Amino acid sequence: MLHALRLILSIATICLAGLAAASIVGNPVRGQQLFSRCSGCHSVQGENKSGPPLKGVVGREAGAVEGYRYSPALMNAGTTWSEDALDNYLAGPTKAVRGTRMTFSVSREQDRADIIAYLKSLGGQ
Numbered sequence: 001m002l003h004a005l006r007l008i009l010s011i012a013t014i015c016l017a018g019l020a021a022a023s024i025v026g027n028p029v030r031g032q033q034l035f036s037r038c039s040g041c042h043s044v045q046g047e048n049k050s051g052p053p054l055k056g057v058v059g060r061e062a063g064a065v066e067g068y069r070y071s072p073a074l075m076n077a078g079t080t081w082s083e084d085a086l087d088n089y090l091a092g093p094t095k096a097v098r099g100t101r102m103t104f105s106v107s108r109e110q111d112r113a114d115i116i117a118y119l120k121s122l123g124g125q
């Protein structure tokens with residue numbers, strides 16, 4: 001009996017842990033506000049600033065905007081910007097892609113999720 005109870009408890013704990021991991025849901029409205037941290041270097045439309053434009057970046061290959069001069073590191077990263085890959089890059093760009101010229105990072109997980117949700121809401125190119 002006690003055994004069964006322990007089993008149920010541990011299953012419940014695993015389920016709760018799963019819920020916690022999935023509970024970081026990005027808020028695109030907040031993400032748009034947070035994007036002011038990025039907009040000095042990134043437009044969302046076509047224009048190149050010191051960084052490439054980011055509309056359509058979710059699901060795009062890294063280093064793919066024509067006419068933008070990327071670092072060789074990002075060009076050769078072989079990464080596709082899934083939400084996970086973006087999260088990782090924003091958390092620590094130079095760790096995620098050694099030699100990338102972007103050094104700005106976003107430390108809060110919720111902020112990253114919100115920014116990614118905003119970028120996603122912009123749709124493709």
Ligand code: HEC
Pocket residue numbers: 035037038039040041042050051052054057061062063064065069070071072073074081086090099100101102103104106115
């Ligand atoms: C100080 C300037 C600067 C800021 C601020 C900045 N970036 Fe960047 N970002 C860059 C540069 C420069 C690159 C190109 C890096 C390279 O070529 O290695 C880049 C590249 C990127 C890429 C890869 C794009 C691609 O086409 O592969 C993403 C995604 C990105 N930045 C997202 C962001 C987000 C989101 C923010 C705000 C939280 C942000 N950046 C803030 C300068 C910046």
